[in-house]
Amino acid sequence: MDLMRVSYRLAVGPGESQARAERLALEQSVEVPRRVVRDRQVEERALGRVEAVTQLSETSALARIAFPLAATACDPAQLLNLLFGNGSLQPDVECVDAEFPEALQQALGGPRFGIAGLRERLGVADRALTCTAAKPMGLAPDALAELVHSFALAGLDVVKDDHGLADHDFCPFEARVTACLQAVTRAADASGRRCLYVPNLIGTPERIWRQLDFAQERGARAVMVSPMLIGLPTFWELCGQRASVPVFAHPSFAGVRRLGAELLHGTLLRLYGADAVIFVGWAGRFGTSREVCADLSARLRGDWGALRPALPVPGGGIEVENAADQVAFYGRDCMLLCGGDLQLDAESPGRRARAFVAAVAEASLATSA
Amino acid sequence: MDLMRVSYRLAVGPGESQARAERLALEQSVEVPRRVVRDRQVEERALGRVEAVTQLSETSALARIAFPLAATACDPAQLLNLLFGNGSLQPDVECVDAEFPEALQQALGGPRFGIAGLRERLGVADRALTCTAAKPMGLAPDALAELVHSFALAGLDVVKDDHGLADHDFCPFEARVTACLQAVTRAADASGRRCLYVPNLIGTPERIWRQLDFAQERGARAVMVSPMLIGLPTFWELCGQRASVPVFAHPSFAGVRRLGAELLHGTLLRLYGADAVIFVGWAGRFGTSREVCADLSARLRGDWGALRPALPVPGGGIEVENAADQVAFYGRDCMLLCGGDLQLDAESPGRRARAFVAAVAEASLATSA
CATH class of the missing domain: 3.20.20.110 (Ribulose bisphosphate carboxylase, large subunit, C-terminal domain)
Structure with a gap:
């Protein structure tokens, strides 16, 4: 049976760590007391099992819990439930690592372009790459495009939108993307080198798909989103089923616990x-x-x-x-x-x-x- | 000018709190050093301003920062950027509260049914309501439906799916929802009282919309999702533009900072x-x-x-x-x-x-x- 193994750091002493890990394994899978799991099939399909508990210090332990792959449904949202759905709400638990079985890797698929695809687009085989942001928010499309033009001429590989550039009244998405794409083309005509301008997509799924289509039709060769802000499952649909260009991930909102x-x-x-x-x-x-x-x-x-x-x-x-x-x-x-x-x-x-x-x-x- | 006021708790002493608040106001809005904001329009449209800093203790201060409403674009995703996009990544900051101007309330819209709409559906005017979950994950549709039937007969107002019930091979969404809806109908025929069964929607936006349509067509009168897991903007599109039934929010994955x-x-x-x-x-x-x-x-x-x-x-x-x-x-x-x-x-x-x-x-x- 394929298993997904997840490691959690528990803020507990030696006397309690095994029992705490057992409670977490239930919380993250069947979410009922162990004695309520009376069905053999529930055990096989869904129940998390504690494989190892290592005491790290007087106040901290590392627990490894294995979940049946079947419980994830190989779905990008359900996977997060298993990893850290309810556990994320318990202050004594940190989800620190996980091993994903092959079937899950295939189901999610990972990057469609990756480093090689990006380097190919950039025409840079083997040096560190450079990137800056078109900002601040508040500038009109022309002013942002002027900035993009300067950076492109200076030889930057990538100019991405600031993650705060949305579809603002004072700087609508379509006008901004059009102007910035024209700016890199102008710079390329002058320098012979094409900078990659990366528009930020932001909004509801419907808005993001519309922005993506527009950007791709106008010739954008990569896009950016903030996955934790739009949601990881929406992010996955973008990467795996919607975008035909590389996707940058911005960390905005990733520390939202506080x-x-x-x-x-x-x-x-x-x-x-x-x-x-x-x-x-x-x-x-x-x-x-x-x-x-x-x-x-x-x-x-x-x-x-x-x-x-x-x-x-x-x-x-x-x-x-x-x-x-x-x-x-x-x-x-x-x-x-x-x-x-x-x-x-x-x-x-x-x-x-x-x-x-x-x-x-x-x-x-x-x-x- | 309409403003969105946000309160942050800063882990800083009296000597540093004003400066720390000023840096946060920049981080959350223009994300450039203050001297890079040279354009008057950027100040008006986008710049966050510190309105008040109150020292709470030797190590903690409360800062109120006002952002121009225009900067939010009244977009459900961009709003989160302003509230706690990059700030969420800084360990000395907590976003503790916010005041949303009227225009933003209208743009987002809030609950479409709310308490009154739910009470009407439940036929319960004025007592506390009861709810349980159909679980554990791992049960087949028939076993879950049997459980739903028992709970409905017992007089529970609501039986919701466990948030971990996805579109599993061992319990496909459509079979589960069909069986559970039939179970509450069977119970209602016997008892004269209709329990509200609330299916859990989970997955990418595309999958969620498909599940929603199916559930509504089969007669589901409410649905549930985990907003932090699917992403708040996707959640907003669900509530505001897709669902024609009340929506329950589950807290799974909401503590993801750890x-x-x-x-x-x-x-x-x-x-x-x-x-x-x-x-x-x-x-x-x-x-x-x-x-x-x-x-x-x-x-x-x-x-x-x-x-x-x-x-x-x-x-x-x-x-x-x-x-x-x-x-x-x-x-x-x-x-x-x-x-x-x-x-x-x-x-x-x-x-x-x-x-x-x-x-x-x-x-x-x-x-x-």
């Missing part, structure tokens, strides 16, 4: 359109504080111009036994997400589910709003 | 298809270590099955003066990304650019590989 939980889950997701927002509450295994949960819920539900309230959906540790406390905390305008806990009773999945339903209904009566 | 830099920039981006990967090198303002840069570059370029090598593109602090050191460090198979530094000479953007080009060419000759 985006506040209240801002991301409370404000941004409502702004972007989430009708219901699942987040990891204070009751469970993710260590979110009560203050953050209260603030986040207030942001989702509070008055905010013409924006509809979005439903807070705390999860990650809701149990039948604490459901009433949750209702008392969040009030009635919430949805409690109770997962594996409902399946603890092997004989009857309905029994704990009915108890949960009853507890929430009863607690709602006792709660003012 | 994904190792080597793994993300060195391995994952190559696997996903990046031909060239821009990352923040050791020379500059992001504090990446030399060890990480060396490892990351080795991962991008080393042998890896049939995957083409991808080009390392260090940036974030490359200067004309340190370019030779960079070539000595990375070797010839790299591209140096030198940004605002090339524009320090107001008289001639070409002068420093030519010096940069020459330094890289010369250093390449002196470098073995």
Whole structure:
């Protein structure tokens, strides 16, 4: 059976590391307590297994967990779930490395041009390459093109757009790309050497595909995006199925963990359109504080111009036994997400589910709003 | 002029906080040194301005920075750039909050259904709502549907797919959704109460749109995605332009900052298809270590099955003066990304650019590989 092996650094001491790794293997795959995995096929298809735990220090251990390849569905998004979906939300875990089996390499495919393809486009066989950015944002297309022209004449191999150049009113994408492509052509006519101008694509998938088509039709020979900002699965579709030119990746937004939980889950997701927002509450295994949960819920539900309230959906540790406390905390305008806990009773999945339903209904009566 | 105000927590002492905030305002907007912003229109359209800095403790300050609304282009992806694009990569910065002007609220639009729309679908006016997950991953469609049926009969309001349910060989999306929708209908026929089954959509945009269409055609009355995993701009297009049912957001992958830099920039981006990967090198303002840069570059370029090598593109602090050191460090198979530094000479953007080009060419000759 093909396996994907992933290494995690755990902030735990020697006495706890094995058990912590076992919990993580469940979290990243079946996301239920081990005893809820009763089906042999679930074990084979989906269950993560701890292969090794090495204590690195008194407070740190390295765990290697193997996941069945089948669980990834060889899908660019599902792969991320297995790697670091829920684990990313637990402050004592870092995903540090992974080994991808051959089948996954083939399914994702990697670079379509790579170093050799880029060097061929640049006509530079064997020296370090040079690149600068067309910026600052705020310049009009002509001013940016003038800058690109100067850099091209100076002999730079690549001039890429700043990652902040979007489809601005003051500098529309089409006008900018047209002007900058003309600028490198003008420079090439004068110098005999063609600089590679790399437009930045940014927006929703629909906008990015439109920008890509335009840029390619106008003769762009490479493009750039920020994968963590547009999303890695969108990035993959761009590279693997849409672009016919090399793709540069910019790191913008890649350090987003330090985006506040209240801002991301409370404000941004409502702004972007989430009708219901699942987040990891204070009751469970993710260590979110009560203050953050209260603030986040207030942001989702509070008055905010013409924006509809979005439903807070705390999860990650809701149990039948604490459901009433949750209702008392969040009030009635919430949805409690109770997962594996409902399946603890092997004989009857309905029994704990009915108890949960009853507890929430009863607690709602006792709660003012 | 409409402004977007963003609050950042800075890990700095009283003596440095103002200057640190000023640097961040540049980083998040024009991304060049202040003296390179010579154009009045750039100031008006794009430049971030520090409005207030409050020292919170000896080691922490809160800075409020205002960005012109125009700089966001009212685009869901560009907005993230302004909020926390490059700043997310600097370990002393946290993006803690933001105020979005009315125009941005209208452009993004927020929830299309919200709490009221969900309550209407659920037929529950005024109590806390209940939800569980159909899981574990690994079960076949019939087994999941059986579970959904039990939960629906038990009176749960919502049964959502586990976020790890993808389009697996052992549990294809279409078979799963069909079986689970039939299960809630069967339960409703028996109980008179309709449980809301929420399928998880996952994959590239193309796959997600296909899954959405299928689910809606079969009668799904809500869907779920993991926005940080598929990317917030893709999420926005889903909510605002594709879905005609409420959308649930799952937090998977939202804590991705602790994904190792080597793994993300060195391995994952190559696997996903990046031909060239821009990352923040050791020379500059992001504090990446030399060890990480060396490892990351080795991962991008080393042998890896049939995957083409991808080009390392260090940036974030490359200067004309340190370019030779960079070539000595990375070797010839790299591209140096030198940004605002090339524009320090107001008289001639070409002068420093030519010096940069020459330094890289010369250093390449002196470098073995």
